[in-house]
Amino acid sequence: MRQSLSELGERIAQGSGILELMDDLGKALSGHLPVRAMMGGGNPARVPAAEAVWRRRMEEILADGDAFERMVGIYDTPQGQPAFIRAVAGFVRRRYGWEVTPDHIAVTNGSQHGFFCLFNLLAGAQSGGALRRILLPLAPEYIGYADQGLHPDHFRSLRPTLEILPDRQFKYHVDFSRLDLGPEVAAVCVSRPTNPTGNVLSDGEVARLMEATRAADIPLLIDNAYGAPFPHILFRDIEPDWDEHVVLGLSLSKLGLPTTRTGIFIGPPALMKALSGLNAVMSLANGNLGQTLVAPLLEDGSLERLSREAVAPFYRERSERARAWFLAAFADLPQVRMHVCEGAMFHWYWFEGLPITSRDLYERLKRRGVLVVPGEYFFYGLEEDWPHRHECIRVNYAMDSGTVREGIAVIAEEVARAYGAG
Numbered sequence: 001m002r003q004s005l006s007e008l009g010e011r012i013a014q015g016s017g018i019l020e021l022m023d024d025l026g027k028a029l030s031g032h033l034p035v036r037a038m039m040g041g042g043n044p045a046r047v048p049a050a051e052a053v054w055r056r057r058m059e060e061i062l063a064d065g066d067a068f069e070r071m072v073g074i075y076d077t078p079q080g081q082p083a084f085i086r087a088v089a090g091f092v093r094r095r096y097g098w099e100v101t102p103d104h105i106a107v108t109n110g111s112q113h114g115f116f117c118l119f120n121l122l123a124g125a126q127s128g129g130a131l132r133r134i135l136l137p138l139a140p141e142y143i144g145y146a147d148q149g150l151h152p153d154h155f156r157s158l159r160p161t162l163e164i165l166p167d168r169q170f171k172y173h174v175d176f177s178r179l180d181l182g183p184e185v186a187a188v189c190v191s192r193p194t195n196p197t198g199n200v201l202s203d204g205e206v207a208r209l210m211e212a213t214r215a216a217d218i219p220l221l222i223d224n225a226y227g228a229p230f231p232h233i234l235f236r237d238i239e240p241d242w243d244e245h246v247v248l249g250l251s252l253s254k255l256g257l258p259t260t261r262t263g264i265f266i267g268p269p270a271l272m273k274a275l276s277g278l279n280a281v282m283s284l285a286n287g288n289l290g291q292t293l294v295a296p297l298l299e300d301g302s303l304e305r306l307s308r309e310a311v312a313p314f315y316r317e318r319s320e321r322a323r324a325w326f327l328a329a330f331a332d333l334p335q336v337r338m339h340v341c342e343g344a345m346f347h348w349y350w351f352e353g354l355p356i357t358s359r360d361l362y363e364r365l366k367r368r369g370v371l372v373v374p375g376e377y378f379f380y381g382l383e384e385d386w387p388h389r390h391e392c393i394r395v396n397y398a399m400d401s402g403t404v405r406e407g408i409a410v411i412a413e414e415v416a417r418a419y420g421a422g
């Protein structure tokens with residue numbers, strides 16, 4: 001049989017950053033790739049206090065009449081479980097005072113799925129024939145969006161400004177002088193905290209983005225997969241904000257529930273209705289497990305407490321530990337810096353002037369059994385050439401201490417060799 005794929009099919013079959021990353025991750029975790037240090041993926045760590053809560057909730061469900069049978073045996077509406085949606089709306093109204101009703105909410109099978117739907121509902125070919133794009137105001141941005149546009153030219157991203165900080169740190173900022181929300185921009189999207197860098201856009205930066213998108217009459221998508229109010233893997237204080245043109249993406253994954261595939265979106269009712277409609281086309285309905293597990297914890301406020309008191313400190317401690325190992329391992333290479341880690345589960349290393357690309361470095365590290373993610377994947381949509389995009393890698397700092405320490409030592413050896421210093 002002659003296999004013929006569509007333009008989209010060819011693009012996806014050709015391979016993508018996320019595919020390669022998930023493939024390496026899957027092979028490493030299933031023992032099919034010899035690995036000393038798996039620091040590539042975004043699998044959340046196991047946080048004992050959170051795991052105890054999920055186990056307790058499961059026991060409660062099993063002990064509660066036919067709650068289990070209803071959970072696994074009944075399709076819900078494509079918008080999500082009505083009781084869960086009421087719990088989410090009630091929680092954000094009480095917690096933040098936002099005027100959120102159930103019509104402002106849509107649940108999806110993971111927030112990844114939800115972002116795919118939103119990007120394609122908003123951008124791409126418009127009914128009049130024009131092309132509109134998603135603007136990412138701060139590259140580098142989450143690799144998982146890169147191939148989500150059905151149009152090959154779905155994203156534009158902007159080069160940030162770069163601030164050098166003490167103690168071998170640096171930080172990206174949105175370069176507002178480059179922000180131009182002309183008619184070709186369908187929506188603006190940021191992850192906060194940012195995957196891959198651990199950057200957290202300041203409240204001031206978010207306020208300016210909210211203002212600019214309001215003036216341009218387009219949605220601002222804020223991806224809180226690591227942020228507030230849960231899982232709250234945040235190491236600086238922020239005040240989340242929302243308005244009728246803002247879409248807030250939340251996820252249960254980084255609380256330790258990635259396989260429940262539960263994404264939650266809070267946004268304008270018309271857009272949430274379109275999202276639920278596309279969800280029905282693609283999935284009929286959502287998995288019920290995550291929603292059933294956490295609904296009571298939203299009602300009594302304990303989900304945010306668990307995030308702040310157990311999940312956040314766990315990651316903060318691991319981040320600080322890995323940063324100390326980074327400083328020790330790279331003591332002799334002053335041109336190497338780390339992005340200030342304000343949240344999420346990654347460290348972002350910058351090897352200024354590295355004579356090889358981060359893709360080459362990735363291959364060298366993989367041969368030594370250390371998996372990281374080469375930085376160039378995160379700069380999609382950036383039109384200008386910027387050598388910086390080949391000089392960074394993302395490492396997951398949250399694995400067990402032996403893994404992370406050994407992984408950092410191997411990275412430092414290979415980087416020293418590449419600079420010709422080792």
Ligand SMILES: Cc1ncc(COP(=O)(O)O)c(C=O)c1O
Pocket residue numbers: 042109110111112113142144191194195223225226250251252253258261262263
């Ligand atoms: C920034 C960001 N957004 C969204 C997702 C998707 O997560 P999920 O589909 O598990 O909710 C991830 C996963 O790693 C992420 O890092």
